[in-house]
Amino acid sequence: MPGYHSKLTNASRKIGNVAFLTFKTKVRGPVTTMSPEDLVDNELDIIDEALFNFKANVFFKQFEIQSDSDRVLIYLTLFITECLKKLQKCTSKDQALQEVYSLAVSKFDIPGDVSFPLNTVYAKPSTLDEANQMRAYFNQLRQETGQRLVERVFDKETNKPSKWWICFAKRKFMDISLSGRGQ
Template identity: 35%
Template sequence: MFFGVIKEQLSDDRVQFCQIKLRKTEAVTLKMSYPSAPGQDSKNSVFVNTGDKVVGSIPLLKIRDTSKKATTPAFDIVDECLYHFRTNIFMRDFKIKSDADRLLIYLTFYAMKCLKLIAKNKNDKAKCAKEIQGWNLNPFPVPGDAGFILASLITTEVKPQEKAELLGYFKQLRIETGNRLLDIVFANGTEADKWWICFAPRKFMDKEMAN
């Protein structure tokens, strides 16, 4: 009888331990999960604690590859940038709360440059696409390079062996942002949406991306 009670108690303890372990696992999974929608605060990214690698103060967040008709992640930081774009371009300063905020700011600069290129050929989507693609063929700086537009916000040194990884990642970001912006601006047909083009003359944070 005594051993039976001990055995039953041990069994209950194991169950309780497993339940605690499961709850911890669920908490970690929840913490590391990707957001599925933009937040209400346009100035700060929702992509916090995603568990992605960080290089040069920039998180290498997962990006949906629309050229391959990828469906995951269903919502990414490119979507977040374009969703908040027409609000954020009026902002003059941003308080960095996470590494993803730097990426959000960079993409806003880049989207603004794309919008300026689109405004020059607002009746020809194909020509706009060529303009953006041609501009992207030029060398562009990444964190750690002279001329990087967010150089003052980069707090972590970029190692030489990390440059190639950053360059590939930023290239993907720029391609996706340009393509998705084109689809949004020309969503109603062959002429660019005037409620987007009207923002083209503006400068974001009193700056303009050179390359």
């Protein structure tokens, strides 16, 4: 059975072979928030797609890339797993927001870096400017994804994490982790 792929094909541009997709955000970065005319019938953006398909996709050991948007989906799925590892130790929503923010803005590798785990399927940015744009784009994606994940994981009434999300913290999508070995 194949994984769930991105349905988004509206990439305005790409860096390397990673689609530069717009998404709803309040986080500053290279992507400005989607305008209401860009949203058709409450259409999902790439982050919504990654969160919606996460629980199904995380079980796959192989994932066929069908578009450049799938590379963003793969990255976000791996990042969500890293966030869940942090969230399983959190006792409140405020603590969780701090943890995912610090994870999102901490130093991370991009395609082309020696320790990036998916260099075989991601093209290296061709210039230093493109590398900086990709890092800023991934940073903005990471921050927005972390915020939306916390909203889904933590119950509004009890302020406790949902066991139905936290149980996925130990899963490894494609047997890969964005963090280094032993972390």
